[in-house]
Amino acid sequence: MKKKDTPDEDITKRGLTRRQFLTTMGVGTAAVAVSGSRPGHAAEEEAVIKAGEMTRITLNINGRRHRLMVEPRWSLLFLLRERLGLTGTKVGCERGECGACTVLINDVPRYACLTLAVEAEGARITTVEGLMKGEELGPVQQAFLEEDAFQCGYCTPGQIMTIEGLLRTKPDPAVDEIRTAMGGNLCRCGTYTHILNAAKRAAALKRKAGGA
Amino acid sequence: MSEEMRKSDPPRPWGTTTIIGKRIPRVDAYERVSGSAVYPSDVTFPDMLYGAVLRCPWPNARVVSVDTSDAEKVEGVYAVISGRTPEADILWPYSKEISMKLFDPVCRYEGEPVAAVAAATPYQAWDAALAVKAQYERLPFLADERKALDDGAPRVHEIGNRVTPIQTYERGNIERGFAEADVVLEETYRTECEIHTPMELHGCVAKWERDRLTIWESTQGVYAVQSKVAEVLGLPLSKVRVIGHYMGGAFGSKLQPGKYTIIAALLAKITARPVKLFLTREETFLAVGNRPPANMRIRAGVKRDGRLTALHFSDLGTGGAYPAGGTAFVDWLAKDLYACPNVKTELSDVYINAGPSRPFRAPGHPQGAWALEQMMDALAEAIKMDPVEMRLKNIPLHSQARQGNPPYTTTGLRECLVEGAKAFKWQEARQRAKESRHHSHLCRGVGAASALWVVGSGRPPSTVLVKLFADGSANLNMGASDIGTGTKTVMAMVVAEELGVKPEAIQIENADTGTTQYATPSGGSKTVPTEAPAVRAASLSVKEQLLALAAQDLKTEASALALRDGEIISAADSSKRIKISDVTGLKEQGVLVGIGYRGPNPADKITCPFSAQFCEVEVDTKTGEVKILRFLGTNESGRVMDALTYDNQVFGGITMGIGLAMTEARVLDVAQTGKMLNRNWHDYKIPTALDVPPEMVSVPLNLPDAEANTTGAKGLGEPVTIPTAAAVANAIYNATGVRVTTSCMTPVHLCELFARTKQTGKEKKEG
Numbered sequence: 001m002k003k004k005d006t007p008d009e010d011i012t013k014r015g016l017t018r019r020q021f022l023t024t025m026g027v028g029t030a031a032v033a034v035s036g037s038r039p040g041h042a043a044e045e046e047a048v049i050k051a052g053e054m055t056r057i058t059l060n061i062n063g064r065r066h067r068l069m070v071e072p073r074w075s076l077l078f079l080l081r082e083r084l085g086l087t088g089t090k091v092g093c094e095r096g097e098c099g100a101c102t103v104l105i106n107d108v109p110r111y112a113c114l115t116l117a118v119e120a121e122g123a124r125i126t127t128v129e130g131l132m133k134g135e136e137l138g139p140v141q142q143a144f145l146e147e148d149a150f151q152c153g154y155c156t157p158g159q160i161m162t163i164e165g166l167l168r169t170k171p172d173p174a175v176d177e178i179r180t181a182m183g184g185n186l187c188r189c190g191t192y193t194h195i196l197n198a199a200k201r202a203a204a205l206k207r208k209a210g211g212a
Numbered sequence: 213m214s215e216e217m218r219k220s221d222p223p224r225p226w227g228t229t230t231i232i233g234k235r236i237p238r239v240d241a242y243e244r245v246s247g248s249a250v251y252p253s254d255v256t257f258p259d260m261l262y263g264a265v266l267r268c269p270w271p272n273a274r275v276v277s278v279d280t281s282d283a284e285k286v287e288g289v290y291a292v293i294s295g296r297t298p299e300a301d302i303l304w305p306y307s308k309e310i311s312m313k314l315f316d317p318v319c320r321y322e323g324e325p326v327a328a329v330a331a332a333t334p335y336q337a338w339d340a341a342l343a344v345k346a347q348y349e350r351l352p353f354l355a356d357e358r359k360a361l362d363d364g365a366p367r368v369h370e371i372g373n374r375v376t377p378i379q380t381y382e383r384g385n386i387e388r389g390f391a392e393a394d395v396v397l398e399e400t401y402r403t404e405c406e407i408h409t410p411m412e413l414h415g416c417v418a419k420w421e422r423d424r425l426t427i428w429e430s431t432q433g434v435y436a437v438q439s440k441v442a443e444v445l446g447l448p449l450s451k452v453r454v455i456g457h458y459m460g461g462a463f464g465s466k467l468q469p470g471k472y473t474i475i476a477a478l479l480a481k482i483t484a485r486p487v488k489l490f491l492t493r494e495e496t497f498l499a500v501g502n503r504p505p506a507n508m509r510i511r512a513g514v515k516r517d518g519r520l521t522a523l524h525f526s527d528l529g530t531g532g533a534y535p536a537g538g539t540a541f542v543d544w545l546a547k548d549l550y551a552c553p554n555v556k557t558e559l560s561d562v563y564i565n566a567g568p569s570r571p572f573r574a575p576g577h578p579q580g581a582w583a584l585e586q587m588m589d590a591l592a593e594a595i596k597m598d599p600v601e602m603r604l605k606n607i608p609l610h611s612q613a614r615q616g617n618p619p620y621t622t623t624g625l626r627e628c629l630v631e632g633a634k635a636f637k638w639q640e641a642r643q644r645a646k647e648s649r650h651h652s653h654l655c656r657g658v659g660a661a662s663a664l665w666v667v668g669s670g671r672p673p674s675t676v677l678v679k680l681f682a683d684g685s686a687n688l689n690m691g692a693s694d695i696g697t698g699t700k701t702v703m704a705m706v707v708a709e710e711l712g713v714k715p716e717a718i719q720i721e722n723a724d725t726g727t728t729q730y731a732t733p734s735g736g737s738k739t740v741p742t743e744a745p746a747v748r749a750a751s752l753s754v755k756e757q758l759l760a761l762a763a764q765d766l767k768t769e770a771s772a773l774a775l776r777d778g779e780i781i782s783a784a785d786s787s788k789r790i791k792i793s794d795v796t797g798l799k800e801q802g803v804l805v806g807i808g809y810r811g812p813n814p815a816d817k818i819t820c821p822f823s824a825q826f827c828e829v830e831v832d833t834k835t836g837e838v839k840i841l842r843f844l845g846t847n848e849s850g851r852v853m854d855a856l857t858y859d860n861q862v863f864g865g866i867t868m869g870i871g872l873a874m875t876e877a878r879v880l881d882v883a884q885t886g887k888m889l890n891r892n893w894h895d896y897k898i899p900t901a902l903d904v905p906p907e908m909v910s911v912p913l914n915l916p917d918a919e920a921n922t923t924g925a926k927g928l929g930e931p932v933t934i935p936t937a938a939a940v941a942n943a944i945y946n947a948t949g950v951r952v953t954t955s956c957m958t959p960v961h962l963c964e965l966f967a968r969t970k971q972t973g974k975e976k977k978e979g
Contacts (some may be wrong), residue, residue, distance in 0.1 A: 073335060082334075087254035088247020090460070092411050093493040097893035100411055128247040137246060145241040148856045151864060152696030153244030154411040154460025161247060175906070182901035186893060188411050188461050189696050190867025192901040193908045194860055 021084035041187060057121045061086070062130030070117045077101045077112035088128035088157045092186070099185030102158035102165075103127050109165035109184075128157035132162060139205035140164045140198075149198035159185045163199045167206055173199075222811055223752055225918045226851075232744040232923075235856035238701040239715055240694070242457075244974075247958045251458045252428040253490050255417040261290055261330040263479050263489030263863075264337035265472065266344045267499065268319035268326050271355060271565035271886030272366070273348035275317050278327055283343040288336035290483040292344065293475070294327035300446060300478055304471060306568075307535045310369075314444075314474055319348075320368055320533035321567050322887050323498030325471055330479040330487050344423040353565040353886040357530035358507060360562035368533055368563035375535050375561040381547060382556045383612065386511075389522025389554030393513025395594045396522075401510070401583035402954045403937070404877030406503040407496075407896060408572055412460020414500045415490030418476040425452050425477055426726075430459045430466060430490075432695050433733020438725045444474050453726040456693055463868075464571035465501040466695075467733045496893035501570025502878060504529045504538045506579035510546070512590045518605035520552040525583070528560045531569035533558050538562065538569060541576025544666050545584050545934075547613035549625075550606035555613075565886055566878075571735065573865075574665055574930035578872055578937055582955065585661035585938035589945065598642075599942070600660050611818040621919040624848020627700065628824035628913065629662055632846035635911045636826040639691030642873045645828070645946060653834045656841075657947025661935035662824040668849070669819035669920060670741025674810035675729040678707055678750035679803050680758060684719045684778050684792035686711055691731030692743050693723040697929055698857035699739050703747045705854060706923065710751035712777055726904040737821065737927025740853060742810055744923040750808025757804045762796030765790050811922070819920040825866065827905070829943040833966050836959035838944060840870060842907035843936075850926035851916035862910040862932045869936020871899045879954050 060103040061084070070079060077094070080086040080103070092100030094113045101112040104126035131138035137145065140163050150156040159182070166173055166181040173181070178199045182192065226232060243249035268275070280292040293300045295315035306312045315325055327344045331337040352366035359365055360373040367373060390396050416429035425447065431437050434454040459466065476489035491500065506529050513522040525546035531538030543557035592599035607626045610617045631709060633639070638658065645656040677689040688707050695699045698723060704715040721728050731743065739894045755775055762780035763770040766788045773780050780795070782788035798804060813819065824846045830839045845862040852858050875897040879889040890896040916924030945951050950965050 026229070034878060071333075071335065074333075078334065081254070082954055085256065086247075086252065087256075090251075091253065091413070091490075093893055095493065095892060095894075097493075098411065128245075132246060137242065141245040144245045148237055148241070148860050150241075150244055150696075151698075151860060152411065152459065152461040153249060154251060156244055157247050179901050186411065186898060186900060188409060188463070188898060189870075190862055190864035190899065190904070192867060192899075192904045193863040195901065 021168060055118060057118055057119070059120055060123065060125060061125045072116065072118050074117045075113050075209065076103070076115040076117045076120050076125070079117040080112060086127050086129055090154055090157055098155070098187070099162065100155050100158045102161040102185060104161055104165050107165060107168045109162045129159055131160065139209055140167065140202040143198040143202035143205055147194050147198035147201055149191055149194040151191055155185060155187045157197055159187065163202055167203055171206060172203060216758060218400055222922050223748065225916060225924050226709070229709055231705050231715065231940045233625045233852050233855060236701065236705060236715060236854050237856065238698055239718070239720065240700055240702045249458045251412055251460050252416055252430040252456060253412055255428045255461070255488070257419065257486040260417070260486040260488055261332060261479070261483055262334040263330050263476055263487050264334065264341040265325050265475060265491070265495070266327040266341045266346065267495065268322060268324045268348065269887070270319065270348055270350050271322045272351040272353040273319050274351060275319060275326055276347040276349050279345040279633045280327060282345065283329060283340040286331070286336060286343055287342040288332035289329055289340045290332070290485065291330045291479055292327060293478060293482065294339060299482060304444065304474070309656065310535060314471055321565055323495060323567055325475065328475045328479060330483050339703050345585050355564055355566060355880040355882040355886040357505060357528060357564050360530065360564060368565055369898050373562045375531070375538060375563060379559040380557070381543065381613070384554030386522045386524050386554045390511070390513045392515070393521040394516045395591060396511065396513045397587065397590050397594060398509070398511040399587060399590065401508045401586065401951060403506045403579045403582050403872065404955050405505040406872055406876045407878055408463045408465035408501055408570070409496060409893065409898060410461030410463060410465060413490045413493065413661050413701050414466065414470055414472060414496055416473050416476050417486060417488045418480040419486035420480055420484070421581060423451055427454045427473065427477065428450070429454055429456055429469060429473060431469070432459070432462050432466045432585045432693050432735050433731070434693065434723045434725050435691055435730055436733045437466060437473065440469050441473060441477065445477060453724070455726070456723045459693060459695060462695055463573045464575065464735055467571060467735050467953070470500055480898065487614065493893070494643055494891045497896065498567050501572065503569060503572035504531055504543050504569045508542065508579065508583040510587045512587050512591055514595060516595050518595065518597050518602040520550055520606050522554040523552050524556050526558040528562065530562050530564045532566045533563055534568045535931065536569040537571070537575060539576070541666055542580045544576060544613065544662065546581040548608070548611055549662070549664055549772070550603070551608040551612070552606065566880060573868065574934050577663065577665060577930065577934040578869065581661060581663055581934050581938045582941065584943055585935060586951065588937060589659070590951065600629055600638060603629055603662055610638050611820070614818060618816055618818050620810065621814060621817045622850070622915060623822060623918045624913050624915055625662060625664065625822040627915070628822050628846040628848050631823045631911055631913060632826055632844060633660070635846070635909065636844045638826060641828055649947070655831045655833055655947040656828065657831065657943045657945070658826065658828045659939045659941065659943030659946055660824065660826045661855065661938035661942060662822070663931055663934035664820045665737055665927060665930040666820065668737040668741070668821040668930065670738040670810070670927065671813055672810040673875040674731055674742050674746040676743065676750045677729060678747065678754050678806045678808065680711065680754045680798070682793065682799050682802055683776045684713065686713050688718055688747065689721045689728050690743060690747065691723065691725070691728045692739055693734045695734045697734070697739065697861060698854055699734060699858060702740055702853045703743060706744050706747045706752050710748060710755055710773055736768060737930040738923050741921050741923070741927055744853065744925055745921040746808040747812040748808065748922050750806040753806030753808060754804050757806065758792065758795065758798065765796050813921070814919050817919060819917060819926055821926040821928060821931045823847045823935060825935045825939045827939050829940065829947055831944055831947045833948055836962035838874065838957060838962070840905045840940065842909070843905045844909040844911060845911060845932060846911040847928060847931060848913045848915055849931065850930040851924035852912045852914040852919055855912065858912055858928065860909040862887045863908050863931025865929070866908065866936050867904055869900050869933045870903060870940065872955060873937035874903065874942040875899070875955050920947055
């Protein structure tokens, strides 16, 4: 109970193997599945990672460089929300099922809950805050506003990032392409019909503004 | 002032409106799409800790021991609490009858809290929670409500497995009614248990300043959280402030605080630090509510002319391990949706070892509709009548289930069916579907269902303040939460309508027990009809005061003045005019404050919203796959307040209903462990963008209900989801001739039914 709260101090040597760590985090196979370069049976030989060990990383978020000390197990989602205060990115499941935490990594929509902060080094990370031009909404955000493409609004930043990512690679998507792109973002309020309308409007707004 | 407002006659209904009824984007849309809206789960403090809860892994177990010594040694841990912690040894009143402890020594469902920790990061909190060594004595469990009343069934509580004696309702004489019928049908139906899973997790941030507690909670009602927290912790209401400016969905599951709220407050107290405690997604599947499963039976009689003669309805349901309304309102539609002189219903609510229910969007109604609306379809076929036409033969103008058979203020059920069928091109679609069959394994079908929602009238109490500043801009202060239905927007529109300011120019304070007025939780489709009349009354009070002050400047009677576009103008002499910002009395006073109260509902009448839905499906009889091609929802909810958010609500309700129909079902391992087997969105599938029909149509019937309240609006959020699942089932029957009586209609389930039907040839229903 009387522990110091600076986790980089060598107080407990409570080591975790990578396998134990994945199990502990309750992400199991899902996490393994995203880190495709890992060999299949390597867990036993892997180095021990201490829970409190901090690593220095530099992340490029919304065009700014952030030098950070992170635990290797921290997700990008946790880092964005709880350490950098970028709470536009939401937490819905922490297991890659709902898309509330969708951000762009090198322009591609990715789940920040399944991305370790250390993995994101060297990439361009864009969050919903990064779509703003100062205080002005970006075209996808504006389209969501005009089409009433949300209710409670909690899945909305993730939905917006997914549509943004789609339009960056496909400025004029067909309806079925939009629906498929939306497939990884849940909305329990059920506003998909309006989100689809917003996506179409966003594509038009972006074209009007002269592309992405 | 307030007494005057209470006594004065209610204002007349609106005639032509300038803002109400328009398609207006939400006043808080910018915050929600920019990411700047601060939801409770977004709240952070520099010295904040994170909570995590260790939960019982078994459906029924006695906690033998809890060893927290290892957990306390985990890096970053500040506190570990359990039932043995003196501060945490407190009661959690479940209902008036049953109380349990916060960390109860007997865990009657999987997911009961056993211990909790606070640590510097959530990772460390989970390291510690998992390091708590809890030992359990596993007890026999009951996970299937259908076996709850069997001899020798494990007892959830010592008193037995019945929550209450069978609840019976009766009017007329059903045996006489069945004798009069030309056709009598009988069928059993079941809907599976559904989990709310709103996008924002359940939880809060708790922060103390000595003996004053502030809680940022994801909730539908800040005052409901305040009163329960104050009760459990023994604090005066004035020491508990609850804030919930934004919240990420609930559907009934956040009408009340949870044990997590108290645990967060205790951890914050013990550590003298703010504590954020939000559940994991998995925990929300287990421990914060569900829509109870329903096991229903209907016997129904009808005359050849389509009139119902008798309905006998029963339901066995469960609210889980504690009294939680396991059968609440499941029989309401059988009792009240259609005119029928002879009705009997019986409800059996039983305990099982599973997470307690919480109200879920239109409690009981979608289940009852699943049974009743499929039965109506079957009866219509039996008497060779169009199912929409048969419903039109049974439109009630009274709420028959209520004492004294009171009339409805308005009933749009007929209009919903007629206008909906017209817009859907029901007859043509039915004919087209009929012709499409027998040509291939892809069968088209259409289905309809209708509904009413038991309340949706709104009611007192509600208190609202509207302030007019010296420059003519305004402030709206109300306690109600905006749970995503657009409450803030609709209320701003009401102020704008009365005071002539733009909705987006109104500052809104809401959902904060420290600074806003008392409101009941937002739920039950009662928020608009409850709050809007209070907002209108407050706005009118401000206007009355403003005109009185302007009359002094203009040297005329206030009654001769009107407020238009920021100016006060004499009706008789338009040269007599003054800008709001020039009114001397307002400049001197600085602000005008209007207080509005929600007046009573009409004494001898009942107000309910009505709806009807129509859908077209294509069923692959080889694979069991169903494509829902289009859906149309017609709603009569009185006056349409914001046509844009109205349509959104309709589509959202249909989408949620498609979940109940097609994919959603809690699966408990009834035989081996009693544990829930699909506690995540991968295994428990809710509708995605790909499950929503390409064609969605909303047909709002704008029929202001002058008697209901001073705005003419009724509730909308529940009726939009009640008939959906039944409409899909009827469409699948229309397409295939197979009656699916048990939800949900997955390909696996349908394939089994199709195969069985093929084998038995004539058999057309589930056996």
